[in-house]
Amino acid sequence: MANIASAEKQNRKMIKHRARNRAAMAKIRTAVKAARAAVDEKAAEAAALVKTAVAVVDSAVSKGILKRNTASRYVSRLTTRKAS
Numbered sequence: 001m002a003n004i005a006s007a008e009k010q011n012r013k014m015i016k017h018r019a020r021n022r023a024a025m026a027k028i029r030t031a032v033k034a035a036r037a038a039v040d041e042k043a044a045e046a047a048a049l050v051k052t053a054v055a056v057v058d059s060a061v062s063k064g065i066l067k068r069n070t071a072s073r074y075v076s077r078l079t080t081r082k083a084s
Contacts, residue, residue, distance in 0.1 A: 032078065039078075
């Protein structure tokens with residue numbers, strides 16, 4: 001338990017940031033999972049779902065939730081799977 005005012009404030013900030021990051025990661029995982037499933041099933045909307053997943057991943061990078069190389073890896077794997 002924090003005893004100093006600045007530490008208490010940092011804990012409050014950490015709780016908010018953690019909630020935001022967890023929600024964003026859940027959104028990323030859902031989008032990527034849907035895109036992978038659509039590509040594997042060769043669904044008609046696969047291209048649209050991949051495009052949406054890439055946009056969600058890129059948005060997470062701009063918000064500082066994912067590192068650039070991690071996002072690049074996600075996007076690369078999705079597009080490679082779509083191409084084959």
